[in-house]
Amino acid sequence: MQSILIIEDEKDIAELERDYLEISGFPSDIAATGEEGLKLAAANSYSLILLDLMLPGIDGFDLCEKLREMLDVPILMVTARKEDIDKIRGFGRGADDYIVKPFNPNELVARVKAHITRYARLTKQDKKPNEIHHKNLTIDQASRRVFIDNEERIFTAKEYDLLYFLASHPNIVFTKEHLFEQIWGYDAMGDNTTVTVHIRKIREKIEADASLPQFIETVWGVGYRFQG
Known part of the structure; x- marks a missing residue:
């Protein structure tokens, strides 16, 4: 079953993301800190990670880089920061997509589905050896x-x-x-x-x-x- 890791310190937003994802068939775990997120990511197999940039402790950019070193699954950054430089930094650290708060929950779910589908297609076992x-x-x-x-x-x-x-x-x-x-x-x-x-x-x-x-x-x- 395809599950999602939500790393978000704002409880209301994290629970909103979880509710919409689980309604759409994606069981989801929530981590309120970067440290907790790293532990969950190392201990479980997730299909995608939703990562907030503004976290206590580990900076979201640094956390993204650490997660990318561990995992090869899509990472979708969720943040209130709208500056292009932040998007560029996020992509440079290994993020696959970027969505700005406040967001439409249905759009978030649609992006999650699109990235999981694309990842599955690119990593399917019968891909050509050449x-x-x-x-x-x-x-x-x-x-x-x-x-x-x-x-x-x-x-x-x-x-x-x-x-x-x-x-x-x-x-x-x-x-x-x-x-x-x-x-x-x-x-x-x-x-x-x-x-x-x-x-x-x-x-x-x-x-x-x-x-x-x-x-x-x-x-x-x-x-x-x-x-x-």
Whole structure:
């Protein structure tokens, strides 16, 4: 059964979320603090986590990062803060979506259902072995197509080759020289700035905010790494 963890210190809001979710068929647990939320997340299997940003103790952004290190389930941030920078920070820490208080409970339930359905589809057991799935990114080697949230992004041949190479070797740092030789070849015309330009174009297509990349990380003075 698909269950939800609600991490929210405002009792009325937490109970409202729980009531609407349980009416919709999602049993839900409530944690009033970040510490309690971490314990419940570690001890149980949840299909999605609703996370308030303004919590006592552990900051909501830090808590999101800790949860993401532990779990690979959707995290939906719920907060009264409306600033875009907060949304960007949340996505950068591993959140999958963001809803602002006051919210329509029916919209909240709809978003929960959508994320659980998408997560189940992306992680189903019969997925093709020649596909790479990471967060909301899908790379299909057979068709050489790239998707973000199931929406196709159009890539040039070299952009695709570079992204696929990095994603196929997660958490490994490659120098610009190595990437240029690997993708363009030893005898190709051009230089290492070609790699930088292509990385920028790739980020513009797959990142929610290209200035705060969550997929391809710049390792200053060395090169690039796909964060797997």
